[in-house]
Amino acid sequence: MTPAAVVLEGLHLRFGRTVALDGLSFSVAAGSITALLGPNGAGKTSTVEICEGYRRPDAGSVRVWGLDPRRDGTALRARVGVMLQDGGIYASSRAVPMLRHLAAFYADPLDVDDLVGRLGLESVRATYRRMSGGEKQRLALACAVVGRPDLVFLDEPSAGMDPQTRLAAWDLVEQLRRDGVTVVLTTHLMDEAERLADRVVIVDHGRVVAQGSPAELTAGLEVLTFAAPESLPLDGLAAHLPDGCVVSESRPGHYRVEGDVGPQTLSAIGDWCSSQGVLPRELATGRRSLEDVFLDLTGRELRS
């Protein structure tokens, strides 16, 4: 049993009449990468801010390396790295001086030149206020790790990054894990969670709605998709499908069958399509993606 880096139990937090956290509990194994995945407003940032000691929950308990982030802040600040959504970097500062400044706070910081090289920041000469979104994010990531922390919290680390810089950031995060650093990141990007995380905690409405490794979360249900003319009368097909299968038109002309997909499902679809006089094209079966799991759990309607 690996020791837990973070243990959250029954966290409740309200902002006025808005419930931000509603009994949220999970723990983070030391040396792992945990992704908090959820739609905007699900409570991800509030959760991270409680772990960082910025907020006190209305109820529930928080332990980071066995310590209380509010009471034992001094001990934790030396070993926890933080990347904020709003940067936290002086607008007039350039990348290397900012990192050298933060490095001076730590006993044995990373080599700043090496760190800027890893993140492709060595050629960035602009002040923070004039950096691109991706440059700002990479600098904020570098600030979170420069003190050689054993735990880092990354709030939306790859927001605003182009695909190349996102890969550089992901490489750094994976390297952190290989070197024994525990990483907790928030994201609403499925590919980020799927690629990086040992464990995904899906949060919605301030609660954990599912958790597990990406493989565990996507296991079980199979999916069959095919393309055909729009607006077919699916009621007839539903009646022919084996129990436990659900069919829907996921977007016009694209159909999706989920559930206990097996050989009978395929033949039922073939029979029904032939009775309709249509040819199912692009027929494919596979596992549900993390995105499917996520959307099933958190709903497909848009939220403001």
Add this chain to the structure above:
Amino acid sequence: MTTTSSAPGGLAPRPGSAPRARILAAQTRAEIGMTLRNGEQLLLTLVIPLLLLVGLSKLPTDVVGHDPAIDAVAPGIIALAVISTAFTGQAIATGFERRYGVLKLLGATPLGRSGLLVAKTLGVLAVEVVQMLLIAAVAFALGWHPVGNPVYAVLLVVLGTAAFSSLGLLLAGTLRAEATLAVANGLYLLLIALGGVVIPADRLPATAERIVSLLPSAALGQGLRDVLLHGTGLPVQSVVVLLVWTAVGGLVTARTFRWS
């Protein structure tokens, strides 16, 4: 040195804080550097006080009410310099640091919130030393002959710094950054003109004088004039007014300051 971190991996945790003194020195240096390298801050903390010092010292002595004029003007400019750094400059810088999450991020490092406040205070005091040296040098060149006990003057400057820092941080910790900018600059101009800083409050109508003399700006300006122009002992009323503003401002700031 670089071999450990440029080797494959090289990110292995080695957490630990630097010694407290080194952390505070680094942050204080940064605070001073940001003030002295920022054009607007330089305008506020050095250019405006020095221009006013030279300009007002050239006014006719009957307008200033003292001969030579520089003796009456210099103490007020010292007070103005304190207000520009401790109040306006600090409020604006801190307000934008709050908006950009800098206060939040630094609060999560080994510097911590208390260390950040200590460094900001040390930074303000260091900038004030630079201001005082330059103002004194220019004033002496203009024929300034201060009298009184310089220890009292230093004490007033420290008390004024405490009072105006607490008020500046009150703005920075509650208002939006743009509002802090506007209010801090507006109050600065208002206090220069009517706050008893360079123009003694007793030049104002009697009712206004009674109110203005209770402001920290008038307490600081008049206190410094009492000591450096009239050679009085410790100006008790100024000390009390500044202490009350510090206590009230500090208390309200501690209760209302938002770090992000």
